[in-house]
Amino acid sequence: MKYRLFILSLCFVMAAMVPALQAQNEDFRKTPPKPGPAPVIQMGDYEQFTLPNGLTVIVVENHKIPRVSFQVFVDVPPHLEGDKAGTADLAGQLLRMGTTTRTKAEIDEAVDFIGASLTSSANGLFGSALTKHKDALLDVMADVLLHPSFPEDQFEKLKRQTISGLVQAEQDPNAIADNVGRVLRYGKDHPYGELTTRETVENITVEDCRQFYERNFKPNISYFIAVGDITADEVRAIAEKYFGDWEADRVARPDFATPSLPDQTRVAFVNKDGAVQSVINITHPVELQPGHPDVIAATVTNSLLGGFFGSRLMQNLREQHGYTYGARSALSPDPYVGAFRAYASVRNEVTDSSMT
Template sequence: MKKIFIFAVSVLFTQAAMAQKLDRSQKPKPGPAPAITFADPVIYKLSNGITVLVVENHKLPKVSASYSIDAGPITEGSKAGVIGLLGGMLNEGTVTKTKAQFDEAVDQMGAEVALTSGGGQVSALTRYFSNAFLLMADALRNPAFPEGSFDKLKSQSLTNLKSTERSTTAISGRVVNAISFGLKHPFGEFETAQSIQTITLEDIKVAYKKYVTPSRGYLTFVGDIKPEAAKALALKAFGDWRGSVLTFPVLDKVSNPAKTEVDVVDVPNAVQSELTVTNLIELPMSSPDYHAVLLANQILGGGADAKLFRNLREKHGFTYGAYSRTGSGRGQSTFSATASVRNEKVDSAVVEFLKEITIMRNERVSPEILQNAKNLYNGSFALGLENPARSAGFASNILINKLPKDFYRTYLQKLNAVTAADILRVSKKYFNHDNSRVVIVGQANQFLPGLKKTGFIIKEYDSYATPIVSK
């Protein structure tokens, strides 16, 4: 009993001493960036063009696989919506199994199987995985395309479009890209009731033959499976598959406006407006600016601790949240800053958005703000490595984007080497102010009078991105 008492007293003294040394008025200093360690997948190349990636992980008796087709941007034109309907039709049964029979076979194994126009995915316990995988492959290679299912999915698409025709969120989702890229660009086009109605079952079959193919295909296995077994299964399911040869589309470059303009879509019943400040950028993952842009965006609008959120929500109360994002990839993408704003505060919100972007372009961020952004990426990147599928994703990204083999192993090293000067430089390069688009979808009579006083060029569009010519 005496020993227990002495131990308890010593613990209390130790805790008291630690409390005296701990200064809670000072934030603890960040630790070093976590070391990046992950296993490379085993990679095979099938003769028909499919790249197979295998990540072994035997902690659980489960395997997942996904097949993705790197077709790139697809221009649908007057048949906009055909690719979406194709994805739905691939889940409607095969030439040997009706949809009900196929779904029952999947359910009996407790598996998950889903198909899209860009590939498919499957997950099952190890003992059932081979059979589940062959079901996924069968659905991908031998779809039945029943007429009744086509009519059902087409009707559902039309109903969905009808239900969102007055939604500011849905309208903004299509017009922002349509105005930025143009209606004939694959990133700017969108489905309409008219385009859906013109699609036939034959259009679905033509799109299938053209885009669902082993060409530019990536097949990834993750989980309780040996590489040799995965390769054998891939050959059994896809080894004799042949199809059209895909080439990655080369698109014409689109320009930003010569001068910042405000593009307005009037939705008379809108309670609030969808506000987007956007400009086109080119940011391949191989760019030396890539990591600096990630951090710059995080500082500007990456979350609740970022500049836009603190300004538009915390300081002014214009919105529940304001955020920004930057795209990246092999072609043009966008930088955009967005918020849902009360109609009567839109003009003020536009001013504050552009103000924060201007500050990023003209002033160096503080060491503390920069370090906080780095800490967030350090933690989230390391946490993501707990998912074994991440290393397979890393490997396919390296292949698709032609990145250095050590891109992800040196990821945090490059991120933590970014300086405040780098943040300022890339903000000037990628976050436009003088040649941006400000797209507003909402009740125009609530904010147009105020916007006209700002001196911006103002253009009006309908809810399908067609310019409205003033009489």
């Protein structure tokens, strides 16, 4: 009997403690921990030099593991593509799909045989391999960069894949919101506000891709970056061997007016039948170039607003109100014009409440 009374009393005590424990837990969740000491940031040393053809070479040595990465970054200036929007992206992907001496299958085999990776884009190439295979990788990279063949069969296949992806994006509320945001943020007369559509991709020819490459892929606007288990002397020899004959030429840089902040709030509404959530995207252009003194402070401020899980947007919309699984913000510095975005997907019935 006494044992039962003891158990019963214990249950009452524990039940009385639950609200207090819950309150403590809620207070704990709402109170961020005190910041620790600022970490000491040690940037790795690097070496930089320029080849006679204008190619800028950057080397960062890291000998912890026997691996090295190479990037050829071509600083292609933004330009309007009009009714052939999407040409640059297609041309970049097509680079890796054949050279004057290798088919796509042969490129794939050469890269896979040494356990390496190699990708291409509208801004160049990126490859990675074990240090002992660096020359084998660079031989393929240089061939892809300097002697692309733009094979017609691969172009048509890539074109169909691109259109298929665009068709799917037309039904994706997030993709729709992103496209509308880009047009409103930059305007249709700025390259960043230009949209690739099924129609514009259909207009692109393989010759358009070849001309994009010939106009823009020049060493005097490019960077060759080597990072990993390699020395600066080795990189200098490599750069001269594989890219020294790359011919420089003038690259046109069109001028575009910097998009200005809207003089008043504009609301763009796109109805999507059957959608169970509203995609909210608040955005505007930002004149914030990389290297500007305000970049670090602005980036930290954005992190507090919506840059990580514990940010204010997440705490308010998710933790406090339960409107969404995630709310974020992003600040993107850019040499031409940057962007700010705050975004979330919320239940339809709380769309207005989420905005306030």
